[in-house]
Amino acid sequence: MPRNPREYLGIEPKTIDEILADKRDALGFGETFKHMHPGAEELLLRYAAHTQSQDDMTIMNNAAREYAYRLKLFEDVTTRLKPEEIELLSRRERSQVLSDLMAHRKAPRAQEMVHNAVFHLAMEKPELVQKMRASFNELDRLRAKRDYKTLQKGIWSLAERNHVKVSELNTLINTGSLQGREESREHLEQRIHESAGRFRRAMDWTRNKFDAKRMPFSSRNLARKMVSQAEELKGLPIRGEIDSTLRDIVSHLDAALTNPEWRELIAKETLTNKNATLAREGGPGTFEETQQAMANAENKPAAIEQSVRRRIAANPNFASWNRAQQDDWLRNDVKQEEMKKQRGAGFWAWLASVLFSQNVDKGINAAAGHSVFATA
Amino acid sequence: MKEMTTEELDAFYRNLAELTEKGSEEKVRGYITEHYDRLPEKVQNEILGNALLTAIQDEVREEKAVGEMFDEGLAAAEVLEKAKQEIQQEGLTK
Numbered sequence: 001m002p003r004n005p006r007e008y009l010g011i012e013p014k015t016i017d018e019i020l021a022d023k024r025d026a027l028g029f030g031e032t033f034k035h036m037h038p039g040a041e042e043l044l045l046r047y048a049a050h051t052q053s054q055d056d057m058t059i060m061n062n063a064a065r066e067y068a069y070r071l072k073l074f075e076d077v078t079t080r081l082k083p084e085e086i087e088l089l090s091r092r093e094r095s096q097v098l099s100d101l102m103a104h105r106k107a108p109r110a111q112e113m114v115h116n117a118v119f120h121l122a123m124e125k126p127e128l129v130q131k132m133r134a135s136f137n138e139l140d141r142l143r144a145k146r147d148y149k150t151l152q153k154g155i156w157s158l159a160e161r162n163h164v165k166v167s168e169l170n171t172l173i174n175t176g177s178l179q180g181r182e183e184s185r186e187h188l189e190q191r192i193h194e195s196a197g198r199f200r201r202a203m204d205w206t207r208n209k210f211d212a213k214r215m216p217f218s219s220r221n222l223a224r225k226m227v228s229q230a231e232e233l234k235g236l237p238i239r240g241e242i243d244s245t246l247r248d249i250v251s252h253l254d255a256a257l258t259n260p261e262w263r264e265l266i267a268k269e270t271l272t273n274k275n276a277t278l279a280r281e282g283g284p285g286t287f288e289e290t291q292q293a294m295a296n297a298e299n300k301p302a303a304i305e306q307s308v309r310r311r312i313a314a315n316p317n318f319a320s321w322n323r324a325q326q327d328d329w330l331r332n333d334v335k336q337e338e339m340k341k342q343r344g345a346g347f348w349a350w351l352a353s354v355l356f357s358q359n360v361d362k363g364i365n366a367a368a369g370h371s372v373f374a375t376a
Numbered sequence: 377m378k379e380m381t382t383e384e385l386d387a388f389y390r391n392l393a394e395l396t397e398k399g400s401e402e403k404v405r406g407y408i409t410e411h412y413d414r415l416p417e418k419v420q421n422e423i424l425g426n427a428l429l430t431a432i433q434d435e436v437r438e439e440k441a442v443g444e445m446f447d448e449g450l451a452a453a454e455v456l457e458k459a460k461q462e463i464q465q466e467g468l469t470k
Contacts, residue, residue, distance in 0.1 A: 037463050083426075088435075095431035100409040101424055114428065124418070126423055132398040135432040140440040271428035285430075294396055346433065350426035351404070 003066065013068035016047065016060055025067075033060075033125035065360045073129045074122035078115045079137045085105035086114055099345045131345050151188025283344010283352065290352045297341070299356055308334055312367060329363050330372045339361070385416070447468045 004091050033040040037059060037263060046052040047060065047285040089095060089104040092109070122129040289362040297303055311334055312318050335357075342356040343349070361373035380388065388411055395404050412420060 011391060016421050089428065089431040094434060095427060097405055097408075097427040098424075100405050101412060101427060103409070114424065117424040117428075120418070120421045121425040125422070125425070128429060132425075132429050132432055133386075135429070137388045138436050139432070139439055141434065142443050145443065287404065294393070346430040347423070348430070350422060351392070351396065354389065355396060358389055358393060371468040374413060 003069065008065055008069055011065075011068045013065045016177055017066060019067065025071075028119065028123050029064065029067045031120065033063045035124050036063055036066060036197050045103075047315070057074055070122045070126045070129075073126055073133060074119050077129055077132045077136065078116050078124075081111065081114055081118065083111050086110055089281055089323060128345055137167040187303065198231075283342070283346065283349030285346060287343075290348045291353075293352045294355050301359045301362035303367060304338060304360055307338065308364050308367035311337070327368070327372045330368055334364060335360055379416055380411075380414045384414075388415070400456075 014025065019029045029108060030044075032043070037043065040063075043052065043056050043059065052060070086102070086107070087110075090098045092099040105113060118129060118132070124374055186343075284293050307328070315329070318329070321329070338360045339353070339357065342353050345350070364372050392404065392407060395407055408423065412423065415423070
């Protein structure tokens with residue numbers, strides 16, 4: 001699909017000669033060009049022999065512009081992929097797949113591998129690298145929003161009201177590691193506890209007496225639920241990682257929230273309402289989803305064979321083509337259409353796509369009655 | 377390391393399909409990792425790139441969850457702060 005011209009804004013393409021004079025550019029441009037244009041190799045030969053037509057030059061200049069776009073994608077993403085970021089993403093608890101692949105590969109080798117992969121993907125599958133860039137931008141936006149809100153909402157003033165000095169806050173709070181967070185929580189709770197005694201007794205009293213509807217804030221429902229549901233939540237299991245992060249937040253905010261029952265209520269609200277709605281992008285997002293997708297009868301060779309037979313029957317020209325033309329259509333057009341049924345990006349979506357491709361090959365071979373794909 | 381032949385690559389995909397159907401995530405990951413260095417560069421790039429994208433997207437999801445919990449926590453803190461003030465005004469903390 002042709003790219004929206006606005007996506008090229010601000011990106012200055014090199015000339016064809018400049019591109020071909022640089023080894024890396026020539027390689028990348030070649031990959032992009034071949035991906036974009038079936039006759040790329042012949043066209044480049046004509047260019048080398050100075051026998052290219054005006055149409056050839058138009059095609060090549062468009063390819064150069066597209067190459068510049070894909071190179072920008074590569075640069076935008078790899079700027080973010082510094083060794084420490086790669087290491088962060090490769091933590092076992094973050095991504096076991098990436099952790100496995102990066103095992104025994106330390107910086108700079110790991111960085112080189114990753115950058116190399118991103119370069120080639122930018123040339124051949126730019127949509128994947130676009131998603132990476134969009135995700136990094138989203139990550140930056142979320143982190144900036146939280147830092148901004150932290151200051152704006154007055155976490156410092158809340159800390160002060162709970163007898164934690166602002167000057168000590170930054171040294172007290174360390175969320176960079178699990179151990180750091182635990183220590184932060186303990187330090188803060190200890191500091192806040194001293195003045196929390198009276199208020200805690202008061203909050204215990206309010207569970208029976210306080211009318212939450214009088215509160216003017218938009219979180220009044222939460223407050224009402226807190227009062228009525230606190231008793232129900234004793235012993236509610238909470239995932240360690242979420243609770244640990246939640247402990248950071250509540251320990252920063254207010255003495256009363258050191259009450260474990262209130263903390264559990266917030267966690268329950270969060271886990272049931274928020275985490276459950278975080279939807280994945282299209283395609284399988286877990287191993288189990290990949291298994292289910294491949295177990296689905298619709299994705300098996302027999303079903304694909306029927307789908308391909310229908311496509312053959314609906315093609316008025318098929319019968320008049322010779323074998324080579326028929327196979328070309330099946331191998332390219334039909335396969336491309338069938339593969340649209342298995343979309344998505346990410347490791348498990350990739351696995352599903354690869355396995356589905358095998359089934360498509362088998363289905364096409366069965367429908368054609370001979371080996372369109374040699375090894376299926 | 378010597379790249380797989382076409383026949384070896386086909387066998388790789390067949391084994392992968394069987395492991396996905398009958399095996400576990402751990403076995404699939406282990407199988408891919410074991411043979412990764414001998415896969416064609418194009419396939420290596422696709423595996424690594426997709427794994428990277430998944431990791432970045434999961435990082436975004438966690439950040440969103442933390443951000444939303446933060447918002448809830450802030451809202452709750454404001455509610456409790458108000459409750460604290462009202463209780464103190466009513467002289468309940470004598």
